Amino acid sequence: MVDSIGPRPLDRKVGGVTRVGTVSAPPTVTKQPQAVQAPTVAARLSASAPVDIARVEKIKQAIAKGDYPLSPTTIADALVAARYEWMSHDEA
Template sequence: MVESIGTKAGAVTDRRTVPVDAAAKVAAVRPVASDTPAVQSAAAEIASTQAAQPPVDTERVARIRKAIQDNKFPLSPSTIADRLLALKLDWKSRDAS
């Protein structure tokens, strides 16, 4: 069955506009607490501390290097290939949780 185009019984047909009052004035913007000098100096201190340290876990690198030298590090060519493809294509590998 095809319904007709146009108004239907029971449909609202009154589309009059109603005047609206002006919006209330908004208070002036105050500075946020994070703009205080103490917060800025703490953030700068943390940033400088992090920048001074390398983003590498040197102990873990040393353990992996030793395991490779001792032929105890498990190498799986398929896992390496999967992770390289995932890195290249910005995918998550199957082993990632």
């Protein structure tokens, strides 16, 4: 006689099943007091924006006098470029 092609039924015997008692509650988590850490370089740098106050003041004065060249096209290009840069980091 010829065996059929394809999967053959397996003779698996299942052993007895033992019931587990009630599940105990998970251990409680106690909050540890946080250690006081010295501020890191990143924490100090993120506390304030990296702005050159003196340069900003010079630019403000130049704009007020009319000596600072403002180009709407250049500003628009920079804003569009910043938006595309920002979009490139978004998750899809």
